[in-house]
Amino acid sequence: MTLDNTPPAAPSPARRDFLEASWLALGGLAVLGAGYIGLRFVGSSLTDSAFGGVIIAGRLEEIPPGTVTAFPLGQFFLVRNAEGGLLALYRKCTHLDCVVTWNATRRRFNCPCHGSQFTEAGAVLNLPAPRPLSHFAVIVEEGLVRVDTSQLIERSTVQAEDWAYPPPAEQP
Ligand code: FES
Incomplete structure (x- = not known):
């Protein structure tokens, strides 16, 4: 070989x-x-x-209790109540979908079309709106507030459970 x-x-x-x-x-x-x-x-x-996804609303310490902040691109208002709870209210009136505005002086949402009014929790103060403003899930993680606009939460009454409370460790 x-x-x-x-x-x-x-x-x-x-x-x-x-x-x-x-x-x-x-x-x-x-x-x-x-x-x-x-x-x-x-x-x-x-x-x-963008609306339809998860939107970063900001850091928790940038959203003081007792404030209402409009997020036009997200189509919601982020409400933080005096106790620190968070609620992301869909901006469309439950009557015929007009866009509501926030009146900071009277602390209520007004619908310009037919006069409906809502509390900061979205409860109906004035008809003809048939039900409270709808809302989106709010998630607080590591000090960051996110709003999930992929799924609208409709309701017939307002409840304490509608508010998202940050874990105690996250409270400023
Ligand atoms: S659309 Fe709001 S009251 Fe009619």
């Missing part, structure tokens, strides 16, 4: 062209993949700030 010690033959020019084209194609795919992942990341960030 004999061993062949001759070095392998150099690739032909056509084969070298093919190998170079293959490496270029693989590099291109890698760049496209990285770009796609980057776009996905940007896309998820945009979803976080």
Whole structure:
């Protein structure tokens, strides 16, 4: 038995062209993949700030008790009551969907269309609104307040459980 010690033959020019084209194609795919992942990341960030997704409302210490803050892009008002509870009220009136406004002096929501009024908890003060303002889930984690606008919570009465209270450790 004999061993062949001759070095392998150099690739032909056509084969070298093919190998170079293959490496270029693989590099291109890698760049496209990285770009796609980057776009996905940007896309998820945009979803976080738009109505229909989870919206970061701010840090808990930036939302003092007794305040009502409008989030026009999120289509809600974030109410923080005197006890520190949080409620994200959908801004549309339950009569015919007009957008309500907050009257800070009288501390109530007014509907400009047919005169309905609501308390800061969203309870009906003046008809014709048939039920309280709807709301969204509020999540407080690590000092950050998020509002999940993907699911509207409709209600026939207002209840203490509608308010989200931060864990005691999160209270400023
Ligand atoms: S839409 Fe609000 S009172 Fe009619």
